[in-house]
Amino acid sequence: MSTPPFRSGVNSWNPGTKPQSEPMKKKVGILIEENIIRHAKHRAAKEGRPLSDVIQDALVSYLSDKVPESQKRERAYQLFCEQAMRISKNQLKEILKENGWNR
Numbered sequence: 001m002s003t004p005p006f007r008s009g010v011n012s013w014n015p016g017t018k019p020q021s022e023p024m025k026k027k028v029g030i031l032i033e034e035n036i037i038r039h040a041k042h043r044a045a046k047e048g049r050p051l052s053d054v055i056q057d058a059l060v061s062y063l064s065d066k067v068p069e070s071q072k073r074e075r076a077y078q079l080f081c082e083q084a085m086r087i088s089k090n091q092l093k094e095i096l097k098e099n100g101w102n103r
Helices: 034-047 051-063 070-080 089-098
Strands: none
Touching: 034 051
């Protein structure tokens, strides 16, 4: 039996129920590495949000069907972030034209 996809803020685990304006939350106890908690706390403070919201967003993102596999993410990072992309002037013009920038 498969689990339905999860959507934050919507009670999608029980189809047929109406979305709640404030989803029910449950307190849980978990063990997480200190450096990860420190990073999450820093992010929460930087964004002016509660730590629990940052952790929930991370879980929702992880549980989403839209998250690419870690190997694919790593490969994409290597291709697009670790080195400069080399394209010709004509290729750049085509990309800009295709995306509506060259009007």
